[in-house]
Amino acid sequence: MTGALLEVERLTMEFRAHRGTGGGRVQAVRGVSFTIGKGEILGLVGETGSGKTTVGKCVVRLLNPSAGTVRFDGQDITRVPRGKLRQLRARFQMVFQDPYSSLDPRMTVARIVAEPVRAHTTDSATEVRAKAARAIERVGLPSGVLQRLPHELSGGQRQRVGLARALVLEPQLLIADEPVSALDVSVRAGILNLLADLQRSMGFSCLFITHDLSVAEFLCDRVAVMYLGEIVEVGTRDELFADPRHPYTQSLLAAAPLPDPVRQRGRAGARLAGEPASNVTPPPGCGLNPRCPLADDRCIAEAPAFTVVSALGHMTRCHRVEERQSAQ
Amino acid sequence: MPAVLEVDDLQVRLFDRTGPVLAVRGISLSVRRGEVVALVGESGCGKSVTALSLLRLLPGDAQVTGSVRVDGREVLELSPAQLRTIRGGEVAMVFQEPMTSLNPAFSVGNQIAEVLRLHQGLRGAQARARALELLRMVGIGDPEKRLRSFPHELSGGMRQRVMIAMALAGEPKLLVLDEPTTALDVTTQAQILDIVRDLRSRTGMAILLITHDLGVVADIADRIVVMYAGAKVEEADVYDLFRAPRHPYAAGLLGALPGSAVARREAGRLRLAEIPGMVPVLRAPLESCAFAPRCQRATDQCREQPPLLTPCGPADDHAVACFHPEPVATVPA
Numbered sequence: 001m002t003g004a005l006l007e008v009e010r011l012t013m014e015f016r017a018h019r020g021t022g023g024g025r026v027q028a029v030r031g032v033s034f035t036i037g038k039g040e041i042l043g044l045v046g047e048t049g050s051g052k053t054t055v056g057k058c059v060v061r062l063l064n065p066s067a068g069t070v071r072f073d074g075q076d077i078t079r080v081p082r083g084k085l086r087q088l089r090a091r092f093q094m095v096f097q098d099p100y101s102s103l104d105p106r107m108t109v110a111r112i113v114a115e116p117v118r119a120h121t122t123d124s125a126t127e128v129r130a131k132a133a134r135a136i137e138r139v140g141l142p143s144g145v146l147q148r149l150p151h152e153l154s155g156g157q158r159q160r161v162g163l164a165r166a167l168v169l170e171p172q173l174l175i176a177d178e179p180v181s182a183l184d185v186s187v188r189a190g191i192l193n194l195l196a197d198l199q200r201s202m203g204f205s206c207l208f209i210t211h212d213l214s215v216a217e218f219l220c221d222r223v224a225v226m227y228l229g230e231i232v233e234v235g236t237r238d239e240l241f242a243d244p245r246h247p248y249t250q251s252l253l254a255a256a257p258l259p260d261p262v263r264q265r266g267r268a269g270a271r272l273a274g275e276p277a278s279n280v281t282p283p284p285g286c287g288l289n290p291r292c293p294l295a296d297d298r299c300i301a302e303a304p305a306f307t308v309v310s311a312l313g314h315m316t317r318c319h320r321v322e323e324r325q326s327a328q
Numbered sequence: 329m330p331a332v333l334e335v336d337d338l339q340v341r342l343f344d345r346t347g348p349v350l351a352v353r354g355i356s357l358s359v360r361r362g363e364v365v366a367l368v369g370e371s372g373c374g375k376s377v378t379a380l381s382l383l384r385l386l387p388g389d390a391q392v393t394g395s396v397r398v399d400g401r402e403v404l405e406l407s408p409a410q411l412r413t414i415r416g417g418e419v420a421m422v423f424q425e426p427m428t429s430l431n432p433a434f435s436v437g438n439q440i441a442e443v444l445r446l447h448q449g450l451r452g453a454q455a456r457a458r459a460l461e462l463l464r465m466v467g468i469g470d471p472e473k474r475l476r477s478f479p480h481e482l483s484g485g486m487r488q489r490v491m492i493a494m495a496l497a498g499e500p501k502l503l504v505l506d507e508p509t510t511a512l513d514v515t516t517q518a519q520i521l522d523i524v525r526d527l528r529s530r531t532g533m534a535i536l537l538i539t540h541d542l543g544v545v546a547d548i549a550d551r552i553v554v555m556y557a558g559a560k561v562e563e564a565d566v567y568d569l570f571r572a573p574r575h576p577y578a579a580g581l582l583g584a585l586p587g588s589a590v591a592r593r594e595a596g597r598l599r600l601a602e603i604p605g606m607v608p609v610l611r612a613p614l615e616s617c618a619f620a621p622r623c624q625r626a627t628d629q630c631r632e633q634p635p636l637l638t639p640c641g642p643a644d645d646h647a648v649a650c651f652h653p654e655p656v657a658t659v660p661a
Contacts, residue, residue: 047513047514154606184371185370185581186370186580186603188584189583189585189600189603192600193600211514214543214585214587215586218586218598218600251515252514252515254518255518257514257541257543258543258546259542259543259587259588260570260587260588261546261567264546264547265546271515271518272515275483275485275486275516
């Protein structure tokens with residue numbers, strides 16, 4: 001894709017495992033590739049331990065990936081020197097899950113939101129204040145909160161402050177890691193509506209990391225599904241939710257209960273048995289093979305490559321899908 | 329048939345540094361044999377305090393009034409010794425965090441055997457055989473090995489299965505599940521809900537499910553009780569409530585969820601309902617509807633007197649505490 005703002009290629013991240021687990025290496029992310037176009041929201045979906053947060057941290061280089069490249073607007077940020085990285089960081093910003101621990105409790109909201117402006121621009125104090133005030137207004141908070149401390153705000157208000165801080169420099173890319181998971185539904189709805197509105201008015205691209213499929217379906221243009229450190233399926237929101245192809249995506253969608261008893265109880269429940277394999281010793285071949293009802297010898301012998309299943313670029317890594325596709 | 333659990337006008341007053349908090353304000357509910365009743369609401373609505381007060385697990389200075397009857401016996405009047413026989417016996421509870429509810433220093437087998445000894449009088453080989461049976465019931469593979477495992481060796485889903493097995497060890501008439509799947513991934517959650525469904529049909533236990541997750545409620549509950557600021561605002565058959573919520577708060581909760589039947593579309597895009605403001609912390613009795621400050625339907629009447637729970641048909645078990653309930657016709661077909 002030529003219009004891509006972010007291009008991630010064969011991203012790999014390994015950590016040293018805890019002592020007592022045999023001193024192996026945790027393969028948190030195993031060769032992940034994806035792109036995000038200008039103005040596009042890509043959802044990165046997966047369960048605990050799938051590696052989605054690690055991908056987000058590598059993209060903003062809070063972690064230095066073990067291998068692979070992350071190109072932002074054509075520049076490989078995995079190799080750029082610190083000083084250059086600092087300049088680039090003004091253009092991609094992050095929002096975190098926990099609005100309690102991600103805001104400095106001793107700073108006023110005005111200072112928190114102004115900090116990126118101070119760090120990245122040479123704006124005068126008046127300009128800095130004006131930008132912070134504008135950012136606070138944009139996220140739907142009254143100007144009165146500027147003089148408050150984080151502990152005086154509700155969880156939803158704090159998350160709006162986090163968003164104001166991330167957007168104050170009008171970045172091209174927002175990386176949002178489970179930004180609504182700690183919030184109650186009524187508050188969550190406000191943040192999700194706001195994110196959708198801001199994306200439309202400001203036009204930024206977004207990597208939206210979530211475990212909640214309904215949130216991804218609401219907000220994202222395209223969705224990538226991760227399992228055991230790999231992307232197993234990616235497609236447009238409509239194609240992926242209407243016609244999931246990978247056995248993992250299918251069972252993940254079937255397992256998430258719909259808030260509607262008529263539809264929920266009418267569903268056929270194909271359950272995935274067991275739990276994900278260890279990411280210290282991932283199984284050979286396809287990562288899902290120990291749990292997959294469709295697995296055969298080939299799934300153990302060889303890791304599946306991506307099969308493209310639609311004109312819109314819906315693709316998945318599954319031998320069964322590939323076999324059906326080539327039989328047609 | 330009499331209900332297994334009957335709660336009548338339960339009031340709970342807790343104390344924090346600033347003074348009393350009216351955590352539960354007159355909750356009444358019942359759960360019959362084989363029935364799953366969901367108690368639903370957001371953080372701070374009093375649902376967990378209600379659950380804890382059923383077994384008198386609240387801090388010592390909590391003031392609890394009203395009535396909690398399990399199988400006809402008044403729990404609020406039991407002696408400490410009688411309480412011990414009920415806790416983990418007739419009434420079992422499973423909490424959100426299986427890691428903090430299990431004792432890290434004892435093996436799984438040991439902890440299940442303790443319940444079997446206290447409540448069933450089983451020891452030695454008998455207790456072991458029953459423990460194995462219970463682990464199989466909750467879908468734990470290789471149960472012989474798991475009996476010797478310690479909690480830290482198990483995954484979150486496995487620990488929650490162990491908690492349910494321990495709860496079943498006392499052959500409870502009432503199982504209270506307090507956010508049992510909130511800490512789990514959806515595929516694991518689905519497995520746990522399958523187990524609960526299976527147990528309900530096999531044992532005929534009454535189940536009170538405390539949750540904030542309306543997807544879980546839609547999946548497994550028969551009836552739903554919606555709480556707001558310590559009080560019951562709506563109660564209905566689960567199908568009725570999800571199709572046509574009458575209380576503005578219940579309607580707001582459903583409208584806030586992508587994928588619910590009442591979510592609205594605006595200009596082709598899904599727009600989630602928002603409920604402005606926050607759940608209040610009540611320190612004194614209210615002379616108004618607690619939801620009025622956040623409610624778009626509120627009138628002077630709502631600000632001057634508290635609404636009582638009244639039937640709102642067509643089903644005779646549907647009731648709402650609201651002067652201006654949502655009209656049924658607002659729901660798109």
